[in-house]
Amino acid sequence: MTSITADPDHLRDLALLRRVRDRMDREYTQPLDVQALAAGVHMSAGHFSRQFKAAYGESPYSYLMTRRIERAMMLLRRGELSVTEVCFAVGCSSLGTFSTRFTELVGVPPSVYRNDPLVAAEAIDTAGLPACIAKQVTRPVRTTPGRSGIEKRTPQGRI
Secondary structure, rough: OOOHHHHHHHHHHHHHHHHHHHHHHHOOOOOEEEEHHHHHHHOOHHHHHHHHHHOOOOOOHHHHHHHHHHHHHHHHHHHOHHHHHHHHHOOOOOHHHHHHHHHHOOOOOOHHHOHHHHHHHEEEEOOEOOOOOHHHOOOOOEEOOOOOOOOEEEOOEEO
16 A cells, blocks of 8 residues: 555645745746646646645645735835835735735734834744744635535636
């Protein structure tokens, strides 16, 4: 009996997923979507999303938004850019979505974080990491009833 981690296909998929995760880390300011990321590693969007979540514990969308918010925290602490400028600098196309996600992950709106050094200091944990790394709040999963009565997740689409 072989373990799932020793399966060559599983190891290949993990290497491909790591490549995509590294791309997301490098290109977080670019508009990225699940289908394009999946096509880059020759997977279907659904398979890619399931494998990514199994490997990293969060959806590709959540991973990308967390990276964007971490970088936004650094830019906001510097105080050189407005919240709107930071939003677009980290690759978000909607100020409302950026502000909502920032507040979910950090606990305060980006304008409060930017303007209050004490709040910014509290958002950093004792290891010097942004608090959003530990929180990992994700979007609610939308469900649709399947034919068998079991609810299925619907694909998230664009990131």
